[in-house]
Amino acid sequence: MKLGVILQSNTPEHVWNALRLAIAARKAKHDVRIFLLSEGVELERIPDSEHFDISRKVREFTDLGGQLLACGSCLKSRSQPESAACPVSTMADLLRLVEESDKVLTFG
Secondary structure, rough: EEEEEEEEOOOOHHHHHHHHHHHHHHHOOOOEEEEHHHHHHHHHHOOOOOOOOHHHHHHHHHHHHOOEEHHHHHHHHHOOOOOOOOOEEEEHHHHHHHHHHHEEEEOO
């Protein structure tokens, strides 16, 4: 299955749960892409805590071949640069994710 995840939250628990699902799907051999939108582009700025190890989950997801995309306009509005883990993407990329996915989930 092709799973598209739209993450538009920077709430640690929301992000952590979205990543946990994406990791489980990758381990089950599903194709998973996460599009970071709105506050979701702040993913790499979320500090790890005792309960939510966000950076470890991001690394695990990408190590499993999962793909992260970040809304360029959302990054720009936050004066935030793209990163290797989250390349700048466009609404056309989000549309393609929706069109190509068997299922699309939104967290946020």
